Amino acid sequence: MQYICDFHTHSKYSRATSKQADIDNFGKWAKIKGVDVLGTGDFTHPLWFRGLKERLIPAEDGLFKLKPSNGNNHNGNNHNETRFILTTEISSIYSKNGKTRKIHNIIFAPSFEVVEKINTHLGWIGNLKSDGRPILGLDAKELAKIVLGISPDCMVIPAHAWTPWFSIFGHFSGFDSIEECFEEYSKYIYAIETGLSSDPEMNWRWSKLDNITLISNSDAHSPHKIGREANIFEGEKISYNLITEAIKRKSDELKLVRTLEFFPEEGKYHWDGHRDCGVVLSPEESLKYNNLCPVCGKMMTIGVMNRVCQLADRKDDTKPANAIPFQKLIPLEEIIADVIGLGVGTKGVEAHYKNLIRVFGNEFNILLNVRKGELTGASSPEIAEGIEKVRQGKISIQPGYDGEFGKISVFGETEQRPKTNGGQEVLF
Structure with missing residues (x-):
């Protein structure tokens, strides 16, 4: 049996999101899209988390489903119902090695009880009420230390790993390796999210990612954007632990067999450019202008393809032996x-x-x-x-x-x- 999973979403409590981004609409649109397991997103926000506890009931171990209510078709143990997995995204802004870092990470949690402990701890550090994706002055390594210290069953996955401004490898505020970011906690980073502006083939050009699982998610800010990227798992059954073990490539019962991708060119940070001047350039063209806008002379936003080229140590046509297949969709x-x-x-x-x-x-x-x-x-x-x-x-x-x-x-x-x-x- 195959399961299509999208782990990264945002609720109506995150900035720049739809007012329709509530858990019932997520359930409705997950069915329309064909998503079997959907990340709740934003579990750190108090109001969203309270709503999750009110509207979700246990399904398979570590997964949840919507409570039956008037106007929906949920009944009994129907395995066609969408499952939900507890996830959130944390924005870490801090200084490290003489540079301001802005890193987004996705957190997976196995239970409401674990989420409550995470929220309590992170609430001591920053304001969780201000945004569904809270901004914390917390080193990404320290975030991993806190979360994994609360439960080793949690997962920390760098989000949209290549975007220029808020990612682990981003041109303006990222790092040049997972180890530089997470130090001794790098061994617990089993995956990265490739993001809309990159695809697995681009990531294959960097040998340091050969043993890192590449996952793809929608990062949906409204329900109808669910599933624009996703992951296909295959196995006889599914649960929280089977999903996380499959991402770690340690499961024989469930395997990640394919990812579903945006065409990366469609992503809004694929190439370099300066929007105000209408300038868009390939990495090769940007090099000729020293990454400066040829119209106004200001620094351009350096896109994902350029950053991949900076760190790549392989040619375009290289495919690692353990690479997971992918398919591009619109x-x-x-x-x-x-x-x-x-x-x-x-x-x-x-x-x-x-x-x-x-x-x-x-x-x-x-x-x-x-x-x-x-x-x-x-x-x-x-x-x-x-x-x-x-x-x-x-x-x-x-x-x-x-x-x-x-x-x-x-x-x-x-x-x-x-x-x-x-x-x-x-x-x-």
Whole structure:
């Protein structure tokens, strides 16, 4: 059996998140997306944590499910229900080795009791009420020491490891190795989150990551963003300990068999650039300008690809022997929007999306499994062709830079864009 897992989300108590980011909407959208295990996110926030304790009940060991309530279909021990795993993200801002460090880490916890102890301890250090992703003046190594000291079953995983501003390897405030950041606690760092602007293939270029598991998550700030990246595990059953042991590559019962990725060019920090001047450059081009904006002369935001190139010790086509396979995807709404020429969130796109979900169950099933002919019968030849082109990687993307997401074109500028009527032929 396969389980699709997305461990990194944020609630409505985090900054720049949707008001719809509550646990019930997460459960609803996890089903729509096809996510089997979803990280709760933000367990350090007092109000969010109180809500989690009120709305979640135990399922498999260390996993939870929503309590039955009016208006949902949860009943008994239905294994089709979404499971939740207790997670949060901590922002550590501190000085180390003469440089300001800004590091984000994901924390996994096995129980509410462990979370309460973590929250009590971290509450002595900083204000947990101000943000679902609290900012603490706490060395990342000390964070690992505290969390693992409370429970060795917890996990600490560096989040979006390459983003320029808030990550372990980020150009502006990161480190040049896991060991430099976590010191003697490096042996407890089993994985990193690759982030939207990098994919496993980019990470394979650095041999220091050969024994580090590469995981991928949505970092969703609203429910409909769940699953834009995810992890596929395979085994007869699932639990908190089986998940963490699989990430550590110590489990025979559950294996991480594939990750589902953004096209990294779509990420908003993939290439270098200066948004104010509309300048976007590849690492090779940036080198010619000494990383300075060729228009105004200011320092550009150095993107993920550039930073990977700085630390890489291998060529592009290297694949480690123990590498976990991956597949690049584009969210279904974005594919539909590009094909029919309407914006994401418009009624025409929504009509096609809802119809496909109604017919095939969930988004991942549509993106990964449903045959082109079946897609054509349920939607249109153009949308089916768009999904097939994404599966084959035959798309065009203008790389993201300096906080701007990349721009996707499924059919490319030189291809004939299919003529559609904006979704008016969708039948329900």
